[in-house]
Amino acid sequence: MHPPADATVAGARPPVVTRLREPGLGLRTPTLERYRVAGGGLTVVALAAGDALEVIDPEGLQACEVMAWDAQGREALAALGLRASPGTTGTARLLHRAHPALRPVHAGLRRRGVDLDQLPAACLLWPAGGLAGQRQCCTASAEVLVLVAAPGPDSSVHEQNAPTPLALHVHRQGSCILTAVPLPDPLGEVVDEFTIAPGTARSYTVAKGQYIQVIDVAGRQCSDFVAFNRRALDRGFEQELDPTVTRTLGGRAYPGPGLHSRFFDREMQPVLELVQDTVGRHDTFGLACAARYYEGMGYFGHANCSDNLSRELAPYGVRARPGWPAINFFYNTGVDAHNQLTMDEPWSRPGDHVLLRALDDMVCANTSCPDDIDPANGWMPTDIHVRIYAAQERFSMAIAHRPTPDAVPVMTRESGFHAATSALTRQFTDYRGWWTPRRYDGFGAVAEYHACREQVVVMDLSALRKFEIIGPDAEALMQYALTRDIKKLAVGQVVYSAMCYPHGGMLDDGTLLRLGPDNFRWICGEDYSGIWLREQAEELGMKVWVKSASDHIHNVAVQGPRSRELLKQMVWTPGTQPALENLGWFRFLVGRLDDHNGCPIMVSRTGYTGELGYEVWCHPSDAPRVWARLWELGAPLGLAPLGLDALDTLRIEAGLVFAGHEFCDQTDPFEAGIGFCVPLKSKTDDFIGRDALLERSAHPQRKLVGLQLDGNEMAAHGDGVYVGHAQVGVVTSATRSPLTGQNVALCRMSMPHAAAGSRVEVGKLDGHQKRLPATVSAAIFYDPDKSRVRA
Numbered sequence: 001m002h003p004p005a006d007a008t009v010a011g012a013r014p015p016v017v018t019r020l021r022e023p024g025l026g027l028r029t030p031t032l033e034r035y036r037v038a039g040g041g042l043t044v045v046a047l048a049a050g051d052a053l054e055v056i057d058p059e060g061l062q063a064c065e066v067m068a069w070d071a072q073g074r075e076a077l078a079a080l081g082l083r084a085s086p087g088t089t090g091t092a093r094l095l096h097r098a099h100p101a102l103r104p105v106h107a108g109l110r111r112r113g114v115d116l117d118q119l120p121a122a123c124l125l126w127p128a129g130g131l132a133g134q135r136q137c138c139t140a141s142a143e144v145l146v147l148v149a150a151p152g153p154d155s156s157v158h159e160q161n162a163p164t165p166l167a168l169h170v171h172r173q174g175s176c177i178l179t180a181v182p183l184p185d186p187l188g189e190v191v192d193e194f195t196i197a198p199g200t201a202r203s204y205t206v207a208k209g210q211y212i213q214v215i216d217v218a219g220r221q222c223s224d225f226v227a228f229n230r231r232a233l234d235r236g237f238e239q240e241l242d243p244t245v246t247r248t249l250g251g252r253a254y255p256g257p258g259l260h261s262r263f264f265d266r267e268m269q270p271v272l273e274l275v276q277d278t279v280g281r282h283d284t285f286g287l288a289c290a291a292r293y294y295e296g297m298g299y300f301g302h303a304n305c306s307d308n309l310s311r312e313l314a315p316y317g318v319r320a321r322p323g324w325p326a327i328n329f330f331y332n333t334g335v336d337a338h339n340q341l342t343m344d345e346p347w348s349r350p351g352d353h354v355l356l357r358a359l360d361d362m363v364c365a366n367t368s369c370p371d372d373i374d375p376a377n378g379w380m381p382t383d384i385h386v387r388i389y390a391a392q393e394r395f396s397m398a399i400a401h402r403p404t405p406d407a408v409p410v411m412t413r414e415s416g417f418h419a420a421t422s423a424l425t426r427q428f429t430d431y432r433g434w435w436t437p438r439r440y441d442g443f444g445a446v447a448e449y450h451a452c453r454e455q456v457v458v459m460d461l462s463a464l465r466k467f468e469i470i471g472p473d474a475e476a477l478m479q480y481a482l483t484r485d486i487k488k489l490a491v492g493q494v495v496y497s498a499m500c501y502p503h504g505g506m507l508d509d510g511t512l513l514r515l516g517p518d519n520f521r522w523i524c525g526e527d528y529s530g531i532w533l534r535e536q537a538e539e540l541g542m543k544v545w546v547k548s549a550s551d552h553i554h555n556v557a558v559q560g561p562r563s564r565e566l567l568k569q570m571v572w573t574p575g576t577q578p579a580l581e582n583l584g585w586f587r588f589l590v591g592r593l594d595d596h597n598g599c600p601i602m603v604s605r606t607g608y609t610g611e612l613g614y615e616v617w618c619h620p621s622d623a624p625r626v627w628a629r630l631w632e633l634g635a636p637l638g639l640a641p642l643g644l645d646a647l648d649t650l651r652i653e654a655g656l657v658f659a660g661h662e663f664c665d666q667t668d669p670f671e672a673g674i675g676f677c678v679p680l681k682s683k684t685d686d687f688i689g690r691d692a693l694l695e696r697s698a699h700p701q702r703k704l705v706g707l708q709l710d711g712n713e714m715a716a717h718g719d720g721v722y723v724g725h726a727q728v729g730v731v732t733s734a735t736r737s738p739l740t741g742q743n744v745a746l747c748r749m750s751m752p753h754a755a756a757g758s759r760v761e762v763g764k765l766d767g768h769q770k771r772l773p774a775t776v777s778a779a780i781f782y783d784p785d786k787s788r789v790r791a
Contacts, residue, residue, distance in 0.1 A: 017050035029129040033182070036408035039163035039551060042094050042149040044105060045737060047140040050173035053080070055125060055148060059164040059534070060545045065091045067147040073113030075120035080138040080146065084121035091122045100396075108185055112145055122149070132534060132545060133664070147404030155552045156600045157617050158590040160468040160519060162552035167408075183217060184351040188393035196223070199370035200382035201308035206358045210390030212235040214329050214366060217385050219350040220378035222369040224288035224305045224326040226313070227272060229265060230361040233316050242266045243284050243325055259284060259354070263327070271362060276355035276401035278409050281347045283328035289371050290323040303370040312365045316717045329354055331369075331376060344377040352409075355395060355788055385665050401433040403527035415462035416554045416623025417542055424641055431644060432462035432525060449649055449738050451640035452609055456560035458630050459617070461608075464510075466549040467530045469520040473542035478512060478520055481536055483669060483693070485683040489514045493600065494577075494586040497677050498669040499529060504692030505630040505665040506533060506672060509657065511606055513588055521549070525659050536688070554620045558630065559613030561788070562637045567614055569601055569633045571593055573720025583614075585790050593622070593629060601626065608647065610654025610782050612791045653748060655706070655780035661717060661732045662704060662746060668696045671748060673704030673779050703754040706777040707731070709743040709762065713772055720763040721747055722771065728753045731762060737781065745774070 037043045039062065049051060055064055065088050070076040077083055095102070095116060109116060125136055140146075152163025186193075191210065196202050198221075206212055214223055227361060230240035245264045259282050263272040288309060295304035310320035330348040333341060366420060368384040371377050389395075400409035412430050422428070425440040436459065439445050451457050469478060479486045484497035491514050499508045510524030522529065533546045558567055564581060571580040573591040583589055588604035599622040607613030618626050648658075655673065657663055663672035670678070670693070679695055709715060714736055721729035729749035736743050745762070753760060756778060761771035778784060 002297075007491040010511065024184070025382075031172040031239070034406065034408050035168035035170065036410070036693040037148050037166040037168060038152045039150050039165050039548065040094070040152050041101075041152075042091065042105065042147055044108060044145065044147045045166060045168060045170055046171065046538060046648075047144050048051055048173065049140055049142050052137055052139045052169065052171040052173075053146060053148075054135055054137040054169040056133070056135040056167040056169065057126070057130055057164075058132060058167055059530075060130055060134070061151055061161075061547065062130070062166060063090065063152065063165045065122040065149045065151055065168055066125050067091055067120060067122045067149075069109075069112065069114050069145045071112075071143055073115065076142070076144045077120075077123050079140055079142045080142045082125075082138060085124035086121065088124045090121040091147065091149040092119050092195040094149055094151060095119065098200075104185060109145075109147075114145070124542040128152070128530065133538070142369075154619060154621060155549070155623075157553055157602050157619055158515070158600055159513055160470050160515065160521070160547065160549070162468065162547060162549045164547050179253050184215065184353070186387060187211075187355070187389065187395060188212065190391040191388040191390050191661045193385065193387040196366055196368040196384040196386065197382065198309075198368045198377075199303040201305065201312045201365055201367040202386070203312035203363065204386070205390070205581040206362050206364060206388055207391065208358055208360050210358050211389035211391075211393060211395065212272075212356045212358065213353050213387040214356075215351065215353045215385040215387070216279075216346075216382075217331050217350065218345045218382040219348055219352065220330070220380075221382045222331040222346060222371070222377055222385060223329045223384040224309065224324065224331075224367045224369065226288075226309060226324055226326050226331055226364045226365050227263075228313075228316070228318065229269070229271065230363050233268065233318070233363055235456075236317065238318055239265050239269075241327070243327065243491065247285065256536050258282060259327070260361075270359045272497075273359055274354070274397075275357050276353065276398050276400075276411065278352045278411075279330060279346075279348045279354070280399060281332055283331035283333040283722065284330070286328055286333055286341070286722060287323040288326040288328065288367065289369060289376070292322065294373070297373060299373060303372075305367040305369055308367050309365050313363070316363050318363075332720070343374065343376060345378045346525065349409075352400075397435075398428050399433075401527075403531060413551075415460055416618075416620030417460045417462065417556060417627050420624060420627040421460050421641070425643070427643070429644065431463045432465075433527075436460060437641070438481035438647045440641045442665055444638055445643065445645040445649065445740050448640055448646035450704065451612055452560045452642060452650055453723055453739065454561065455638035455640070456558065456562040457640050457646075458627075458634065459557045459647060460554075461557050462554035463621075464550075464555065465524050465527055465529060466553045467522045467524070467533065468547040468549050469522060469544060470518060470547070471542075471544035472518055473537070473544040474518045474520050477533065477537050477540075477542055477544050477546075478522070479685050480540070480687050481533055482512065483678040483683075483687060483689070484512070485679055485685070485686070486520075490518055492587055493588070494584070494588055494606055496674075498534070498672075498674060499524070500554040500689030500693065501665060502667070502689055503690065504668040504689045504696050506663045506667055506669060507665065508659065509674065509677075510664070513604065523773050549646070552619060553617055554623050555615050555617045556627070556630070557607055557615050557642070559607050559609045559611050559642070561612055561791070563611075563613050566634050566637055566639065567603065567616070570629050571601065572596060572598060585588055592678075593618075593626060599625060607789070608654075608656055609650040610656065610700065610786070611650075611788055613789070637670065648733070649738065652733045652735045652738055652744065653739075653782035655746070655778075655784075657704075657746075658733060662748070668693060670697055670700055671704065672701045673746075700751055702748050702750055704732070704779045705747050705749045705756075706752050706779045706781055707745040707747045707760070707762065707774040708777050708781075709745065710773040710775075712743065712766075713776075714743045715745040715762045715772060719745075720767045721774075722761045722763050722767060723753055725768070727763070727767065728760065739782070747776075749765055749776065
């Protein structure tokens with residue numbers, strides 16, 4: 001019985017509506033596309049009549065040039081309401097560079113009838129020198145192809161004029177959600193391509209060496225993938241890709257989200273190689289969705305990927321299966337702490353892809369998952385697109401990185417030293433978006449470690465982020481953003497500092513170089529540090545620019561007791577700069593390689609090993625000659641290369657902290673063991689996090705300590721530390737010291753148990769079934785008074 005229409009219920013609650021914040025997801029903003037123009041690079045976008053192009057200079061001081069062509073390849077700036085600017089040559093210079101990254105751009109322009117030998121004049125949208133955040137919007141009156149360039153000269157290492165990225169926002173006319181999402185441009189020569197509609201599958205063959213690109217067109221859509229050896233099928237054998245074999249041969253005892261670098265079949269033969277992944281999170285251990293799953297949920301007769309795969313593979317003689325083991329591309333499942341399978345919406349964004357290389361002739365099948373009853377496809381199944389590329393194509397191995405969720409992905413990069421390091425090893429890892437050696441062939445982590453302690457080593461650390469902070473408010477910004485007292489920093493000096501959030505948790509750590517009264521360079525680990533600094537400057541109304549320079553300054557660490565002996569042979573300095581042998585600790589110099597006419601370099605007396613050491617900074621184009629000179633002069637001194645594995649042991653012994661281990665946004669500098677860089681008493685100016693840090697320092701809860709373990713079994717990052725049944729700490733980093741043979745660890749410990757000499761136990765298994773006795777010590781195991789690094 002319904003109440004009368006005029007009846008009301010006091011305090012009745014309105015319906016609850018889910019309003020999620022999902023930055024960067026195209027389905028929620030169907031008419032907006034985001035693109036990035038790299039500093040010193042260019043980007044091409046196609047506009048239809050009525051589409052608007054918004055160009056943004058996020059960092060300031062960056063010039064912008066625009067070219068445009070119509071459907072016949074003729075100059076068409078007028079269709080954007082622009083006109084040519086005589087004398088603009090930056091775009092033409094960029095287009096005529098011989099660079100592998102420009103091959104798809106050149107091919108795309110030629111396909112559209114553009115004559116690269118007869119380029120039209122460009123429009124200078126704005127010159128260098130503008131404010132951060134400046135933007136301009138142009139609406140196309142007709143179909144037009146637009147090229148946007150961020151031109152600029154190669155910046156010398158001692159200058160602060162590196163070209164920086166531009167952001168492009170394309171606002172499409174209309175509001176059709178699914179059909180408005182465009183396919184990304186091909187990566188190379190396409191042999192075949194097809195779209196798989198939701199709730200269907202497609203089988204296909206690939207030859208050895210060809211590439212398979214699986215594209216999530218609209219974002220948050222899963223695709224199950226299976227593959228068989230084609231020659232084995234011809235003989236009547238089902239020799240298929242096997243996730244369990246792959247996981248075992250890859251040393252993964254338990255399933256986890258992500259992809260393996262290589263996939264193997266049931267006969268333990270390699271069949272696929274991962275080349276690119278712009279998502280980073282996939283399910284490689286669960287079954288493709290099956291009829292039984294939907295039936296158990298009450299959805300009888302629901303389309304499912306397993307039945308779709310069986311139908312597609314039947315013509316090849318493959319038997320049907322009720323549930324298919326598959327690589328579940330883009331599927332976001334995992335195993336929680338209680339060993340339960342979990343699921344949420346995929347991480348993939350519109351246009352995200354996985355690129356694989358076939359290592360044999362294969363029969364493959366992909367699905368576009370029909371699951372619309374849970375978050376697996378974001379509740380809205382969409383298209384999957386597959387492209388097959390020719391075997392002669394060459395694609396760089398890469399993983400995508402985004403500093404913010406709505407940022408355009410940037411693929412893993414190679415430093416200017418990569419040609420030299422890759423000649424010495426194939427053991428690379430993606431370290432914060434750059435390919436960095438883990439260890440070197442013919443050396444190994446232990447030999448590299450001893451070379452650093454006893455002689456001299458060189459290591460590529462170009463993955464460090466570099467930001468130029470310039471302008472009259474540069475000192476004020478850094479004084480507010482960092483915990484150190486920057487006003488005390490002299491020109492030519494370096495200081496190590498923490499960067500904190502208002503609640504006291506750490507955002508980043510790094511070193512700050514003062515190049516001039518209003519000129520600083522922040523060397524850190526996170527791209528987000530630059531974004532954070534710009535946000536603070538904008539909020540405070542400061543006249544300061546924060547410019548990215550990571551792509552234009554690359555560096556090697558030269559560490560060890562003979563590092564000074566090596567570098568003084570190759571670093572020339574003018575009379576206005578200190579000589580290399582006179583360079584003090586945490587100071588830097590601007591010099592040249594060998595003599596007055598050599599390439600410009602900067603040398604700082606800094607490092608991450610606990611040894612006497614330096615860092616050498618140069619432009620990427622000068623990196624090969626710097627590396628060659630180091631080896632020419634260093635060979636008689638016993639120079640060895642150093643990889644990340646050995647560096648980790650060196651820095652743990654020296655008690656040096658690492659992001660994600662000793663600190664995170666829930667850890668303050670005191671808990672991370674770097675309270676020395678928070679001068680709460682002597683720094684009178686306010687800075688971000690000061691109030692919280694005053695409170696935390698007055699009432700500390702945890703402290704970074706060292707652990708010296710009994711016996712020969714090692715601790716590991718994340719192990720609990722116990723006194724009796726209670727956990728009182730957690731291991732943040734651990735290693736076995738090659739020098740002493742002792743197992744040591746860094747540990748974040750509760751204050752009542754942080755005193756040196758306290759006895760604790762490191763828990764293995766569930767933390768209780770197996771214990772490793774240990775003694776609490778200082779968090780520096782090697783040269784605690786730093787006499788070697790100060791030598």
